Amino acid sequence: MTAPVKEPKTPVRKPGESLPKRLTRHQLFIPLAALALLVLFNLIADPSFFAVTIKENSLGNPVLSGNIISVLDNASELVILAIGMTLVTASSGGQDISVGAAMAIAGSVILRMVCGGQVAADTLYMPLFLAVLIGILVSMLFGAFNGALVAYFKIQPMVATLILFTAGRSIAAWINNNQLPIMNDISFKYAGTFLPGIPVPTPIFITAFVILLFWLTLKFTNLGLYTQAVGINANSSRLNGLDPKLIKLLTYVILGMCVAVAGFIRVSRSGSINYSRIAENIEMDAILAVALGGNALSGGKFNIYGSIVGAYVIQFLTTTLYKYEVPSTALPAYKAVVVILLVVLSAPVVQEKLAGIKKTPAKTAKEVS
Helix, strand or coil, X not given: CCCCCCCCCCCCCCCCCCHHHHHHHCCCHHHHHHHHHHHHHHHHHCHHHHCCEEEECCCCXXXXXXXXXXXXHHCHHHHHHHHHHHHHHHHHCCCCCCHHHHHHHHHXXXXXHHHCCCCEECXXXXXXHHHHHHHHHHXXXXXXHHHHHHHCCCCCHHHHHHXXXXXXXXXXXXXXXXXXXXXXXXXXXXXXXXCCCCCCCHXXXXXXXXXXXXXXXXXXXXXXXHHHHHHHCHHHHHHCCCCXXXXXXXXXXXXXXXXXXXXXXXXXXXXXXXXXXXXXXXXXXXXXXXXXXXXXXXXXXXXXXXXXXXXXXXXXXXXXXXXXXXXXXXXXXXXXXXXXXHHHHHCXXXXXXXXXXXXXXXXXXXXXX
């Protein structure tokens, strides 16, 4: 079987093609160009945007502070979700719109475990590692539920995940008897804030670990190859010995794991949970990150690194808008306009049109000669 490689490489150089043209054809060009434009805008408007200082946090420990640190920190959950969403999109040609609600479920489970069912707890009821592991397993089960609907019942992904999108936050509230548990043990908040003696936010390290884990997985397994093959043509992949249903189910389970990690980071930041507001609309940002990374939302060939850059671009944009005091009610509109422009520019149809415009003068000149 002639199958796509795990990770897209630099486009093959065509005869006589210049370096700039090759770079603009690269899948990462649009997200990196968007990131560069945001950096340039902030450098011109206010160079202090990039200042990084050391301040004391609420515990009196010196920690790094600044807009760039905020971007890297606050983008953590989105980056992790974008990785899982990329695999789901590539295999099924659809998106999971329930990740925000599933984060609420995972966070609620973890708080239930560490609080022991109490409304407020001062110490961990069970080891944090075990509580997080239980949260991951529960989240993977919900991912398997979504995946089964898509793979075995052949329900369109957005419709299949609409079930959990609608019921997820109610399930999260039910897990803790509609109470808002609070964990006061400071060690629970380390994952969402800072480890003692380390000035860099812990979510940055967790995100780096997840990225490394997926890099190793894609490099030393056939997960990426199989996912792309199923997304490009499920029937052909079946004829070549793959089980498309199993591959699709697996990608949803993997997304469930990503959801649990992101949910843990989110509840660890505050030590509590608000079922109706936690990770609100994050599923839209995750889908946009995948699209902004140059990945086709119809499935097939993918580039996880493009989605990662796309997630950081979205958070960079959000931080920039907050920096210049854009009202929170208007922020989604500003974000939507900018992201839509970037996604449209990255669309293959638009790129083909632009390439055609560039070729026209050269062709005319040749015809005249």
